[in-house]
Amino acid sequence: MTEAPSVAAEVSRKRGAEPGPLTAHATERKKACWGILTSQGSWADRSPLHEAASQGRLLALRTLLAQRTLAFPDHVAANVTPVTVSITQEAKGYHANIVTIDHVTPLHEACLSGHVACVRALIHAGANVNAATIDGVTPLYNCCASGSVGCMELLLQNGAHTHTPHTHFPSALHEACKRGNSQCVESLLSHGADPDYEVSHLGSPLYVSCLHQHTACSKILLHRGASVNVGRGGDSPLHAAVRQDSADQVSVLLDNGADVNLRDSNNQRPVDLAPPGGKTQQLLMLFEVSPRSLSQLCRLQIRNLLGRSRLKLLPLLPLPSLLTYYLEHT
Incomplete structure (x- = not known):
């Protein structure tokens, strides 16, 4: 046996x-x-x-x-x-x-x-x-x-x-994000799972990924069009990443358009939650005095106009490969 x-x-x-x-x-x-x-x-x-x-x-x-x-x-x-x-x-x-x-x-x-x-x-x-x-x-x-x-x-x-009929039931996508199983996340999204699927007591998959410090899962979700500011209630993914003092997560979220001015249920911005003197605080403070580049703003706006459902079609467009990579942000 x-x-x-x-x-x-x-x-x-x-x-x-x-x-x-x-x-x-x-x-x-x-x-x-x-x-x-x-x-x-x-x-x-x-x-x-x-x-x-x-x-x-x-x-x-x-x-x-x-x-x-x-x-x-x-x-x-x-x-x-x-x-x-x-x-x-x-x-x-x-x-x-x-x-x-x-x-x-x-x-x-x-x-x-x-x-x-x-x-x-x-x-x-x-x-x-x-x-x-x-x-x-x-x-x-x-x-x-x-x-x-x-x-x-x-x-x-x-x-x-990919999703259960009741939002209070356990979610496969949230479980994959919680455990950091990025290949499972990729597979679910490839088969039509909603990257913004919310479970009332857990929030969005991106929020769960940030809460458990799984940067690879966060990158996949954002690449697939997950809303960068949708978390759990008034708590954004950026709030969750800052609480965990995860500089990598914070950097990825900022690069994908996270709003540093959102306030949680305690009326605190992400920078208010950052450990004093840490790398996370430095990233946020530097970001606040340095506006986003025109290149980043254009990419975010174009991806937003295309819509999540069309992002997967980007490689099929008759565009130079360099432009496709720019829009996919890979």
């Missing part, structure tokens, strides 16, 4: 799934990936299919799915729901959409552990790529938590939604 990576083993199980007490470190790792889901119930109802998907045991997973097909022929399987199968003990195999009490599917598990082959097999067997747990966590969200671009691409190619 192939031994799963230790990280996958840590994040793919709930309390009580394994004998012996969990270390504080392992508990925190699970909470980081599953959020409040880890505190609800136990996974005593996890099926062997969940275990196989979590541990990347492809042969076992295929065998369990094949046995289920034999137990439920097509004309019978069409009338069997995932919930019915999850509580039925007569079946020899398992439905691809079998769920735990928290509505965790094997596909959730495979994505959280980054097992591309298992994800492919489950989708082929009819797994719902948009299945949501009781907390609204989707397989796509789990891909962003694990940083598995391969699993994510499979989901997106098979109809996974």
Whole structure:
């Protein structure tokens, strides 16, 4: 039996799934990936299919799915729901959409552990790529938590939604920005995700990226047309970057048109929040006495007039490559 990576083993199980007490470190790792889901119930109802998907045991997973097909022929399987199968003990195999009490599917598990082959097999067997747990966590969200671009691409190619229908549900794009998984951010945006998609308690993806100091994610979002001043409430991305004393983030935001005069809920400008004498404060103070260049102002205005949806068409315009690079700001 192939031994799963230790990280996958840590994040793919709930309390009580394994004998012996969990270390504080392992508990925190699970909470980081599953959020409040880890505190609800136990996974005593996890099926062997969940275990196989979590541990990347492809042969076992295929065998369990094949046995289920034999137990439920097509004309019978069409009338069997995932919930019915999850509580039925007569079946020899398992439905691809079998769920735990928290509505965790094997596909959730495979994505959280980054097992591309298992994800492919489950989708082929009819797994719902948009299945949501009781907390609204989707397989796509789990891909962003694990940083598995391969699993994510499979989901997106098979109809996974880049955003959930409810804005209070966990957002895959926000999770990718929080963890600094820039390739996941790029993939989501390439498949139509809105770079300004706001979650009420989190704000914009750019705000989350700045809050967690992931400059690479911020650059991708801005390149794709994210609004540089949209944050969380009155708090702008620049406010968040300054609070973290992230000079790189501040420089990127200023270069993309961030407004240094915006005030947060405490009526403070970004410069008021900068640590005294630090590089962030120096950047802001220098910026305030040095107006933006004409070149920068023109680029910002042209990109704004083009609109976010047309920015991806810039390379197709009959322009000199130097001008295209200037407008793309790469």
